Amino acid sequence: MKITDIFKQNEITVSLELFPPKPGVGLGNIKKVVSECAELKPSFMSVTCGAGGGGSYNTIEVVREVQEVNGITALAHLVCVSLGRDEVSKMLGDLKAQGINNIMALRGDLPHGVSENTGDYRYASDLIEEIHKIGDFCVGGGCYPEGHPEAETLHKDIENLKIKVDAGCQFLTTQMFFDNNILYNFMFRLLKNGIDVPVVAGVMPVTNSKQIERIFKLSGAPVPPRFKAIVDRFSDNPKAMRQAGIAYATEQIIDLIANGINNIHIYTMNRPKNAKSIMDNLSEIFV
Numbered sequence: 001m002k003i004t005d006i007f008k009q010n011e012i013t014v015s016l017e018l019f020p021p022k023p024g025v026g027l028g029n030i031k032k033v034v035s036e037c038a039e040l041k042p043s044f045m046s047v048t049c050g051a052g053g054g055g056s057y058n059t060i061e062v063v064r065e066v067q068e069v070n071g072i073t074a075l076a077h078l079v080c081v082s083l084g085r086d087e088v089s090k091m092l093g094d095l096k097a098q099g100i101n102n103i104m105a106l107r108g109d110l111p112h113g114v115s116e117n118t119g120d121y122r123y124a125s126d127l128i129e130e131i132h133k134i135g136d137f138c139v140g141g142g143c144y145p146e147g148h149p150e151a152e153t154l155h156k157d158i159e160n161l162k163i164k165v166d167a168g169c170q171f172l173t174t175q176m177f178f179d180n181n182i183l184y185n186f187m188f189r190l191l192k193n194g195i196d197v198p199v200v201a202g203v204m205p206v207t208n209s210k211q212i213e214r215i216f217k218l219s220g221a222p223v224p225p226r227f228k229a230i231v232d233r234f235s236d237n238p239k240a241m242r243q244a245g246i247a248y249a250t251e252q253i254i255d256l257i258a259n260g261i262n263n264i265h266i267y268t269m270n271r272p273k274n275a276k277s278i279m280d281n282l283s284e285i286f287v
């Protein structure tokens with residue numbers, strides 16, 4: 001099923017994200033991770049993809065596992081930086097052959113030490129236009145409630161986002177954020193700029209102290225004082241930190257839904273146990 005139809009048919013959706021194993025290491029325990037996440041009956045499951053093309057084939061293996069083996073609609077990420085048109089066309093053909101018709105189209109970032117994009121696409125919007133020329137796919141894109149790190153201003157980033165939506169981006173998933181007010185402000189700005197496609201709010205349960213520094217560095221998101229207090233108090237007690245991280249993410253999701261943000265994406269990071277704890281907390285809200 002197309003993800004845009006899932007949004008139309010369900011008042012509330014909760015999706016989960018997985019990442020595939022690195023190329024050359026086999027599928028490892030990912031099959032178990034996929035089936036444990038599928039048991040939670042998410043609205044759909046997305047599978048990330050490494051930049052540069054090589055990792056994309058593991059993405060295809062995992063989306064196959066999600067959709068064909070476990071019967072959950074899959075969303076395959078496709079990252080275009082350094083890719084040629086022929087490579088993109090082949091990957092889309094291979095995804096189509098597996099029955100995958102939902103694509104999260106991303107530009108990606110150049111790998112460390114690479115200074116130039118030698119591929120055929122400059123922005124995600126170029127990839128999105130191409131995907132629609134190649135076949136009948138439902139296409140989503142990324143967005144950044146605090147502005148993409150390369151954008152001069154949030155305003156400029158939202159103008160660029162409008163180009164992406166006009167190119168055929170049918171829904172947007174946000175980068176993780178830890179203060180819902182930032183998303184509410186962003187939603188207001190999107191509407192003002194004529195962006196009215198569904199926006200899926202990305203929530204990351206931060207459950208161990210090792211993740212914390214890396215996540216805030218990667219996302220560029222400032223640490224809200226309320227979250228900082230939790231980390232300061234519990235980060236040296238792994239069980240307490242996990243419990244507090246799950247509670248924080250749950251509360252964030254409940255507040256989002258209470259304020260009309262009905263499409264939630266949980267950055268599960270291949271941890272079905274965390275996804276289960278959050279889904280259990282939402283059992284009367286997401287039915």
Ligand code: FAD
Pocket residue numbers: 047048049050051077078079105106107108109122123124125141142143144148149150151156157158160161163164173174175202
């Ligand atoms: P774009 O939409 O192309 O934007 C990149 C920058 O260019 C922005 O600053 C934007 O303002 C600017 N821009 C866009 N269009 C124009 C234009 N026409 N003119 C001028 N400037 C423009 N990375 C991975 O490697 N694998 C993944 O699986 C992955 N999944 C992700 C999922 C989500 C939901 C999100 C939010 C991010 C994900 N990323 C992933 C990270 C992403 O690849 C990086 O954040 C990357 O830096 C930007 O990708 P993008 O598709 O948002 O780029």
